[in-house]
Amino acid sequence: xxxxxxxxxxxxxxxxxxxxxxxxxxxxxxxxxxxxxxxxxxxxxxxxxxxxxxxxxxxxxxxxxxxxxxxxxxxxxxxxxxxxxxxxxxxxxxxxxxxxxxxxxxxxxxxxxxxxxxxxxxxxxxxxxxxxxxxxxxxxxxxxxxxxxxxxxxxxxxxxxxxxxxxxxxxxxxxxxxxxxxxxxxxxxxxxxxxxxxxxxxxxxxxxxxxxxxxxxxxxxxxxxxxxxxxxxxxxxxxxxxxxxxxxxxxxxxxxxxxxxxxxxxxxxxxxxxxxxxxxxxxxxxxxxxxxxxxxxxxxxxxxxxxxxxxxxxxxxxxxxxxxxxxxxxxxxxxxxxxxxxxxxxxxxxxxxxxxxxxxx
Amino acid sequence: xxxxxxxxxxxxxxxxxxxxxxxxxxxxxxxxxxxxxxxxxxxxxxxxxxxxxxxxxxxxxxxxxxxxxxxxxxxxxxxxxxxxxxxxxxxxxxxxxxxxxxxxxxxxxxxxxxxxxxxxxxxxxxxxxxxxxxxxxxxxxxxxxxxxxxxxxxxxxxxxxxxxxxxxxxxxxxxxxxxxxxxxxxxxxxxxxxxxxxxxxxxxxxxxxxxxxxxxxxxxxxxxxxxxxxxxxxxxxxxxxxxxxxxxxxxxxxxxxxxxxxxxxxxxxxxxxxxxxxxxxxxxxxxxxxxxxxxxxxxxxxxxxxxxxxxxxxxxxxxxxxxxxxxxxxxxxxxxxxxxxxxxxxxxxxxxxxxxxxxxx
Numbered sequence: 152x153x154x155x156x157x158x159x160x161x162x163x164x165x166x167x168x169x170x171x172x173x174x175x176x177x178x179x180x181x182x183x184x185x186x187x188x189x190x191x192x193x194x195x196x197x198x199x200x201x202x203x204x205x206x207x208x209x210x211x212x213x214x215x216x217x218x219x220x221x222x223x224x225x226x227x228x229x230x231x232x233x234x235x236x237x238x239x240x241x242x243x244x245x246x247x248x249x250x251x252x253x254x255x256x257x258x259x260x261x262x263x264x265x266x267x268x269x270x271x272x273x274x275x276x277x278x279x280x281x282x283x284x285x286x287x288x289x290x291x292x293x294x295x296x297x298x299x300x301x302x303x304x305x306x307x308x309x310x311x312x313x314x315x316x317x318x319x320x321x322x323x324x325x326x327x328x329x330x331x332x333x334x335x336x337x338x339x340x341x342x343x344x345x346x347x348x349x350x351x352x353x354x355x356x357x358x359x360x361x362x363x364x365x366x367x368x369x370x371x372x373x374x375x376x377x378x379x380x381x382x383x384x385x386x387x388x389x390x391x392x393x394x395x396x397x398x399x400x401x402x403x404x405x406x407x408x409x410x411x412x413x414x415x416x417x418x419x420x421x422x423x424x425x426x427x428x429x430x431x432x433x434x435x436x437x438x439x440x441x442x443x444x445x446x447x448x449x450x451x452x453x454x455x456x457x458x459x460x461x462x463x464x465x466x467x468x469x470x471x472x473x474x475x476x477x478x479x480x481x482x483x484x485x486x487x488x489x490x491x492x493x494x495x496x497x498x499x500x501x502x503x504x505x506x507x508x509x510x511x512x
Numbered sequence: 513x514x515x516x517x518x519x520x521x522x523x524x525x526x527x528x529x530x531x532x533x534x535x536x537x538x539x540x541x542x543x544x545x546x547x548x549x550x551x552x553x554x555x556x557x558x559x560x561x562x563x564x565x566x567x568x569x570x571x572x573x574x575x576x577x578x579x580x581x582x583x584x585x586x587x588x589x590x591x592x593x594x595x596x597x598x599x600x601x602x603x604x605x606x607x608x609x610x611x612x613x614x615x616x617x618x619x620x621x622x623x624x625x626x627x628x629x630x631x632x633x634x635x636x637x638x639x640x641x642x643x644x645x646x647x648x649x650x651x652x653x654x655x656x657x658x659x660x661x662x663x664x665x666x667x668x669x670x671x672x673x674x675x676x677x678x679x680x681x682x683x684x685x686x687x688x689x690x691x692x693x694x695x696x697x698x699x700x701x702x703x704x705x706x707x708x709x710x711x712x713x714x715x716x717x718x719x720x721x722x723x724x725x726x727x728x729x730x731x732x733x734x735x736x737x738x739x740x741x742x743x744x745x746x747x748x749x750x751x752x753x754x755x756x757x758x759x760x761x762x763x764x765x766x767x768x769x770x771x772x773x774x775x776x777x778x779x780x781x782x783x784x785x786x787x788x789x790x791x792x793x794x795x796x797x798x799x800x801x802x803x804x805x806x807x808x809x810x811x812x813x814x815x816x817x818x819x820x821x822x823x824x825x826x827x828x829x830x831x832x833x834x835x836x837x838x839x840x841x842x843x844x845x846x847x848x849x850x851x852x853x854x855x856x857x858x859x860x861x862x863x864x865x866x867x868x869x870x871x872x873x
Contacts, residue, residue, distance in 0.1 A: 226619030228589040229800040257618050258587030263801050301827040306818060314754050326750035332743055349742045358824025376737060376744050381710045382693055383737050389687035389833040393675050400810045401801040407817055439590040440624050440762040449761045456768055457667060463719025466662040472750040
């Protein structure tokens with residue numbers, strides 16, 4: 152059903168498209184790498200499949216491909232970045248590097264971003280800090296698809312949080328999670344397969360539990376991590392709310408139901424209280440707490456102890472956060488990235504439109 | 513069934529007991545206030561009901577009531593605190609004030625703590641920062657009761673996270689949550705009432721779903737927020753893991769299955785890799801990002817918009833994190849704190865032992 156494509160070919164194509172819509176060579180290369188990191192890590196919903204969506208945002212004049220992000224307020228350990236309505240893929244890179252630079256000076260750096268757009272996967276940005284022996288944190292708000300506990304109204308995005316932590320001989324710990332029971336991409340997969348969703352993922356427009364993966368088209372909503380009150384959905388809702396506030400109220404971006412939508416055909420919300428969408432980044436230097444070698448030795452010990460925890464009946468092994476994505480990355484670099492025929496078709500059309508052929512390999 | 517006690521009376525009694533086990537007047541007053549903040553906010557499992565447990569830790573020489581916490585490593589925005597094996601209730605206050613002082617200087621402050629003990633409720637410490645127009649963050653690890661996804665082994669504590677955020681005319685946003693579906697205190701209530709737990713809270717020693725609230729006594733485990741893999745328990749597990757790593761691997765405390773138990777009769781784990789239990793605190797000055805007045809205006813807007821989100825059928829209102837606890841606090845200050853007969857009996861015995869009568873009012 153799916154066909155495999157070489158990472159390098161997809162990267163070249165994506166980079167070419169970003170250049171065609173006005174990005175500088177450097178920005179196009181950065182945006183392409185960030186976008187495709189999702190495909191490499193197996194988060195297919197956030198990767199090259201979204202390239203036509205980014206282009207449509209540019210066509211609708213909702214994204215400025217010549218943006219120059221800048222720091223508009225700062226202290227030694229903090230900054231607010233104005234993304235100049237740029238591609239989040241590029242703005243986020245600027246922002247995490249601002250956080251890293253501050254951490255080098257005073258131990259940690261914390262950056263809230265306004266006036267940005269969708270930034271791809273959080274993990275990609277958090278891992279930038281890990282390369283500098285820092286803990287990396289990345290989060291973003293997104294347009295409202297999630298109903299808070301006790302509500303039928305969509306008030307929050309799937310608002311992901313990533314925390315990436317360096318280890319020694321072991322690969323880094325990378326927790327990258329939407330604050331919902333299941334991310335929207337999982338519903339798309341069920342729609343494609345014509346299967347029902349598990350209970351606890353979605354509700355209908357009246358707030359009743361539903362298993363129909365098409366429910367969001369008729370006023371339904373995704374549910375916060377936990378699913379319902381009895382299973383802790385108020386905690387998932389609180390986590391999504393924290394992401395929203397750190398990303399948008401600290402920076403001056405839009406929040407809650409006012410966050411701009413990703414699909415360019417969806418009208419913008421009325422009476423928006425801020426600018427664009429918001430992100431939040433953190434970088435904490437390991438040696439601002441203890442010598443990096445000590446920390447890494449204990450991280451390796453932590454990872455090995457958890458990996459060797461006694462498995463439940465029928466399970467093979469306890470997973471350390473980030474392991475499945477890392478295995479996927481190693482595999483896909485070798486064997487290629489699988490794309491569904493509908494995605495291939497969309498990319499082919501996109502290539503024709505911009506005179507950048509998709510399948511030349 | 514329960515009887516009401518005046519807050520001031522319980523505070524005076526608790527303070528007296530802490531003095532009798534060796535705390536200075538100031539430390540005893542601080543520890544009592546912190547402990548009872550749990551009773552005021554309705555988190556009865558973490559309040560005065562635990563006072564006999566703290567005393568038993570002292571009797572077992574697992575807590576040093578004359579501790580002097582100190583900073584053992586620092587940068588402008590970070591510190592590691594050695595709690596000197598003191599009461600976490602007191603060590604945590606020292607640590608959050610260290611974070612606040614750093615935030616005053618460089619915008620944010622981040623403090624990881626080793627060699628501590630249980631610190632009461634996270635919310636109490638995070639709210640210290642809110643009083644200074646800062647976002648407050650508090651988390652702690654705890655002895656292992658929670659099995660990671662796919663495991664039967666108890667590897668993590670209920671590892672709570674609190675994020676407290678100031679608002680303007682509205683009360684602060686306070687999300688204070690265990691990273692499990694349900695905290696251990698909820699099981700205790702079910703045991704007392706002889707009721708079954710909802711599905712998704714616990715598993716038996718083989719990893720099968722269970723509804724028996726006594727399951728932890730026979731090798732069962734609490735489940736991470738999400739309950740099972742299909743409902744996102746890998747996310748709850750990852751959040752609990754982040755709390756463990758920030759609290760203990762950054763600081764040099766014990767982590768994972770090696771965290772010392774709260775009940776003094778439970779033997780200490782073997783081959784402990786660190787000192788005591790660990791906490792992590794953060795303080796972020798609002799005006800390190802944007803003027804506090806602007807931030808607060810938007811927080812008020814956020815809070816009101818969420819409170820007015822359309823309720824689901826049969827629900828009254830969407831709750832803003834922290835509202836139920838705040839209502840409880842206002843009520844209990846007026847009407848008193850309800851205690852179960854078994855708790856009253858334990859406190860009476862404790863009072864007799866230390867010649868500090870419990871019921872004189």
